[in-house]
Amino acid sequence: MLEFLIQLKDFISQPWPWWVAGMMIAFILFILLFFGKEFGISANFRVMCAAEGAGEYSDFFKFDWQSQGWNLMVVLGAMFGGYISAHYLSSADGNVAHISSETVESLKGLGLTYSEGEVPLVPEFYSWSSLFTLRGLIIIAGGGFLIGFGARYAGGCTSGHAISGLSALQISSLIAVIGFFIGGLLMTYLIFPFLFG
Amino acid sequence: MRYFKYIIVGVLFGITMFKSEAVSWFRIYEMFHFQSFHMYGIIFSSVVLGMGIVTFIKWRHFKSIKGEEIIIPDKQKSIPRYLIGGTIFGLGWAMAGVCPGPMFVLMGSGYTVFVVFLASAMFGTFVYGLLRDKLPH
Numbered sequence: 001m002l003e004f005l006i007q008l009k010d011f012i013s014q015p016w017p018w019w020v021a022g023m024m025i026a027f028i029l030f031i032l033l034f035f036g037k038e039f040g041i042s043a044n045f046r047v048m049c050a051a052e053g054a055g056e057y058s059d060f061f062k063f064d065w066q067s068q069g070w071n072l073m074v075v076l077g078a079m080f081g082g083y084i085s086a087h088y089l090s091s092a093d094g095n096v097a098h099i100s101s102e103t104v105e106s107l108k109g110l111g112l113t114y115s116e117g118e119v120p121l122v123p124e125f126y127s128w129s130s131l132f133t134l135r136g137l138i139i140i141a142g143g144g145f146l147i148g149f150g151a152r153y154a155g156g157c158t159s160g161h162a163i164s165g166l167s168a169l170q171i172s173s174l175i176a177v178i179g180f181f182i183g184g185l186l187m188t189y190l191i192f193p194f195l196f197g
Numbered sequence: 198m199r200y201f202k203y204i205i206v207g208v209l210f211g212i213t214m215f216k217s218e219a220v221s222w223f224r225i226y227e228m229f230h231f232q233s234f235h236m237y238g239i240i241f242s243s244v245v246l247g248m249g250i251v252t253f254i255k256w257r258h259f260k261s262i263k264g265e266e267i268i269i270p271d272k273q274k275s276i277p278r279y280l281i282g283g284t285i286f287g288l289g290w291a292m293a294g295v296c297p298g299p300m301f302v303l304m305g306s307g308y309t310v311f312v313v314f315l316a317s318a319m320f321g322t323f324v325y326g327l328l329r330d331k332l333p334h
Contacts, residue, residue, distance in 0.1 A: 012216070018235050021217030022242025028210050029243070030250045035202065036261040038269065042297040045322035052319075060326035073203035074210065078298060079305030081211015082220070086306035089216065095306075097221040102232045107223070121221045122303060123294075128310050139292055140310065144300075144317025145324075146289025151297060152325040153332065154282030155272065158296040161283075162240055165272060167247025172272035172279050179283020180290060181229075187291035188229040195292070 013089045015098055029163060037070055040160030041078075042151035044071050095121050110196035135195060154179060211302045220302050222294025229291050277333040 032039045046061065047068045054061035086095060097119045104116050112123065130136025151157040154176045156165060162180070165173025217239055218224050228236035253259065254267050261267050290296050295303065295311075297318065304311040325332075 012212075015218065016213070016216040018217065018238030019242050021213050021219065021239045022246060024209065024213040025239070025243035026246030026250060028206055028213075029247050031206055033250070033254060033267050033269070034259075034261055036263055036265065036267065041301070042318075042322075045297070045319050046326075048319050049323050049326065054323055054326060057323075058326035058329065060329050061323075070200065070203045073200045074207040075298075075301045077204040077207015077209075078211035078214070078301040079207075080204070081208040081213075082215055082302035082305030083307070084208065085212050085215035085302075089212065097218050097223040099221075099223045099227045100233045103223065103227040103230060106230060106232070107226070119223050121215075121218065121223075122308055123222050126222075126303075126308055126310055131310065131313060140314050141317045143289045143293025143295075144314040145321040146285055147293060147295075147297060147300075148318030148321025148323075149325045150282050150284070150286030150289055150321075151318075152282075152322045154279050154286055157286060157298075158240075158290070159298055161279075163243055163247060166244045168251050168269045168271075169248065170272045172274060175276060175279035176283040176286075179280045179285075180287040182280075183284040183287020183289070184225075184229045184291035185287075186284070187288045188226070191288075191292070 009089070013091050015091050025163060026167075029167060032074075035070075038160075039164045040071070040156055041075060042147075042157035042160060043068065044075050045148050046152060047072060093117065097121050110192060112196075138195065150183070210298065211305060214299050214302045215306060220295065220299035220306075225291060225294040273334075275334055281333065 029039050047065045050061040050063060050065035096117065098117075099119055101116050104114055104119060107114065124130070125133075125136045125139055127136070131140060147157070154161065156173070156176065158180070161170075161173040161176040166177065214220050219236065219239060224236055227233045251269060254269075258266055293314065295314075300311050300314055300318070304315065
């Protein structure tokens with residue numbers, strides 16, 4: 001029995017192929033629908049603002065946020081999931097991003113030099129000390145702001161639009177996803193050369 | 198205990214995001230350079246399966262755990278809202294290399310600096326709430 005559990009843990013600890021992740025996400029979508037809810041992570045930002053009393057400043061935050069407690073539990077669980085994965089389910093080569101050799105090569109153009117198989121999951125500029133550098137501050141504080149503002153403006157993020165919305169054949173979500181890619185490509189090709197220049 | 202099941206769902210989501218490397222800035226960078234099928238595979242396969250699930254639910258009038266019919270409301274119809282809002286989100290997604298879900302997963306995995314990221318995202322949402330009446334929807 002113990003032997004089996006160790007084998008199971010080792011099996012889960014391998015890097016997951018895309019289709020396993022796709023199946024898991026679809027399962028999560030289904031289970032939330034079955035519970036009578038809809039999968040959407042960024043709605044939590046609005047809930048958190050409302051819980052902090054933002055309703056005093058805008059009617060957008062005057063709603064029954066307590067009824068959204070289930071969604072806060074999902075992100076709480078996601079934090080536990082991150083903890084468990086990083087500490088107990090890391091793969092044999094550590095918490096590494098197995099990106100293509102082409103990507104490793106093009107990262108050098110940004111001044112991010114790694115050898116293949118040693119690319120971390122998260123780049124070095126995600127640290128407390130980099131908040132005191134201009135680039136770190138722009139990426140962490142600016143990126144957070146754009147994501148919080150854009151997700152609420154568009155009415156959803158990757159989970160709400162790209163997964164839930166497209167699954168329910170919503171044209172609105174398709175437009176939003178096209179927007180995600182317009183923004184993403186603008187950032188990658190036009191702004192990164194300045195940010196990492 | 199009625200919240201417990203949602204924590205389990207979240208744990209599954211967190212492990213999935215982490216183990217599939219969808220939490221990685223480098224995976225997002227790779228996706229926007231079209232250098233790997235990985236991220237597209239995750240999104241496409243979950244959407245194709247999701248379409249099957251939604252179609253099945255509607256076709257069989259599948260009931261929720263409470264015995265009620267599962268209703269998936271249509272999104273509001275608009276172009277500027279989704280296009281502009283989506284583009285702003287996309288700028289942040291590519292720059293930060295994380296979307297809202299992975300942000301929480303990474304925070305839990307030990308990158309405590311994402312607390313600042315979360316505060317900024319909440320501030321962004323707050324500013325949207327203030328400006329909402331003035332923005333095209």
